[in-house]
Amino acid sequence: MRTAVLIPLALSALLSPGGAGAYAPHRTNPPSSSSSSSSLRETGPGGRRAFLASAAAASLASLGVAAPAPANAADSNLQDVYFGVGCFWHIQHEFVLAERNLLGRSDKELTSRTGYAGGTKTGDGGKVCYHNLQFVADYGKLGHGEVVGMTIPESSIGDFAKEYFSYFAPNGERVDPGDRGGEYRSLIGLPGGTSHPEYSKVEEAASAKGMRLEPGKGNDPDTFGKKLVYVYDTxxxxxxxGEVYHQFHNDFQSPPYGKAYNKLADMAFDDGRLGVTGCPDRV
Incomplete structure (x- = not known):
């Protein structure tokens, strides 16, 4: 349960020199999803590898030597996906570990971000925001659920699906049953949804956990007690x-993750992997 988050935000707004209005973010329009995805691709390991491969090929060509074919061409096919199950604070931490362990990414290459998806509406200016005292684009009222979005190789989707289903409790339920409602439903977002080329691997991971998959229709209800995960076309x-203050946050299920982890939010914001959303936030 995270209603306590609103208290420090409210105090921050009321104690600011300009009152509640001073709590408004620097920019009113959120960055477009295309620009956000582009920045992730440019900073991710796939972009770096593609650049190095291109440079190497050019050098070899100048010497009359054919460049070797990549070991796995799909590794350079980066795709934006998302996963959600309950509170996104804990899930982001787990996917940060997955990016490090499965993809060998450094802190500056991490793409996992908390956010919202699965709804059919947005607020003014395309905003989707956490519950706030200004009643701006509340994600729950707009039909969205909490998710962690990331940019990963298409060939790794099966591995990340296995990771995702390992985050459920042994009985197939989310580990924070105290949070109820469509905001905390279990959901996966893939390009093409259930038509994605790697979808069979997601099905295998779900079946191994005793879970079933169903195409999401938008604004879907809670999945608690159903062993169900909705699959959406991104x-x-x-x-x-999500807001910057929701990024790399400690959760209520585990000991604090540490200041080094929490500071990843500032690092990602400074280098452009996180942007201003236009929602009430600390930036």
Whole structure:
């Protein structure tokens, strides 16, 4: 349960020199999803590898030597996906570990971001925001659920699906049953949804956990007690980045993750991997 988050935000707004109005973010319009995805691709390891491969090929060509074919061409096919199950604070931490362990990414290459997806509506200016005292684009009222979005190789989707289903409790339920409602439903977002080329691997991971998958229709209800995960097409149900104060946050299920982890939010904001959303926030 995270209603306590609103208290420090409210105090921050009321104690600011300009009162509640001074709590408004620097920019009123959130960054477009296309610019956000582009920045992730440019900073991710796939972009770096693609650049190095291109440079190497050019050098070899000048010497009359054919460049070797990549070991796995799919590794350079980076795709934006998202996963959600309950509170996104804990899930982001787990996917940060997955990016490090499965993809060998450094702190500056991490793409996992908390956010919202699965709804059919947005607020003014395309905003989707956490519950706030200004009643701006409340994600719950707009039909969205909490998710963690990331940019990963298409060939790794099966591995990340296995990771995702390992985050459920042994009985197939989310580990924070105290949070109830459609905001905390279990959901996955893939390009093309259930038509994605790697979808069979997601099905295998779900089956191994005793879970079933169902195409999401938008604004779907809670999945608690159903062993169900909704699958969305990211083109129709895109990811909306969450506020900066929700990024790399400690959760209520585990000991604090440490200041080094928490400071990843500032690092990602400074280098452009996180943007201003237009929602009430600390930036």
């Amino acid at each position: 083109a129709k149900y895109p990811f909306y980045q």
